[in-house]
Amino acid sequence: MRIEFTKMQGLGNDFIIIDNRQYALTFQQLQILAKKVCTRRFSVGSDGLMALENSNDSTDFRMRFFNADGSVGEMCGNGARCIARYAYINKIAGKKMTFQTTAGIVSGEIINDRLVGVLLNLPEFIELRRIVSLHQNEYPISYIELGSPGLPHVVIEHKGLKDTDDTSLTELAIALRYHEAFPKGANINFYEIGKDSAVTVRTYERGVEDFTLACGTGSASVALALFLREELSNNIIRINVPGGSLDVAIGMSDGKVEILQLIGDTNMIAEGIILDEDLKL
Incomplete structure (x- = not known):
């Protein structure tokens, strides 16, 4: 299976991002994917995998986050900043956006080119x-x-x-x-x-x-x-x-x-x- 991805990092916290609207990978498949492709030297390597999906409410999209061991991450601050910029660059969202995470809804903003802010879950x-x-x-x-x-x-x-x-x-x-x-x-x-x-x-x-x-x-x-x-x-x-x-x-x-x-x-x-x-x- 060929899966397009983007590699991003925020302060050395690096992530693999995929647009899962294209692939419709299940939760279990995403866990397997994360554990495999996040392994350094044997695959792409990263701290975590993020899958962008359609939201089921008025937010712009949904972010699924998986740690490098395949476990679910409730939320990742640097990951959220990276996926916010990814969504903006790929015209999925505007400069100001909201998106779903496992821990709740997060607001993101492209402040200036590479500088991105997110309002974390309280x-x-x-x-x-x-x-x-x-x-x-x-x-x-x-x-x-x-x-x-x-x-x-x-x-x-x-x-x-x-x-x-x-x-x-x-x-x-x-x-x-x-x-x-x-x-x-x-x-x-x-x-x-x-x-x-x-x-x-x-x-x-x-x-x-x-x-x-x-x-x-x-x-x-x-x-x-x-x-x-x-x-x-x-x-x-x-x-x-x-x-x-x-x-x-x-x-x-x-x-x-x-x-x-x-x-x-x-x-x-x-x-x-x-x-x-x-x-x-």
Whole structure:
């Protein structure tokens, strides 16, 4: 089967995008496709697969997101920014658009050429201060779920993060990702606030099962936790990840989060045809 695809990345978070209106692949077929073609070296390789489909309401389209292991992702912030630009370039939507995700409806906007912003699903659950016990140590964390069903994020401070290698964080990241305190697992976001109030973030992503160069919803969860804990006062927070920098804008009304916007660069990498001879759909 020949499948046309576009490869995009947002801050090093890379994705394979297909227009599933052409192929009508089933949910199970998309899972098989994601697990196969996202595997680096053996296929195209990416952090995830996104399938654009017709929506069943007044939104412009539907985004289905699959992690590299074939599991379903409720939502992906950088993925949403990439697919928004894809939809605009391919005349599926205008500069301002709305689209369905598993976690709810998302609004996107082409701000300036490659710069794309998305209004993320608002948090359905916020626990700003929790203690997690692990290996006879206690770790203070924040726990946030974005959208419904909620995309789970753990926010944990790590002093000296800028100078810390991922490998030295992996054991702790995995232990927290599978901790019994988080029944459906969690994305683990380590952070450190810099002198300029910019925040360094590293995310161990559930589904990818490794550190990635960027995680949009993870970055937004870190920014939101720090803002609500009053550790940062600016409602536009600069987040620095290994893949680059992005901004998170936060809007409040009557003590509730009303706006959570992710703004950053997107990059069209390639267009091609999947010819993987080992792919069985």
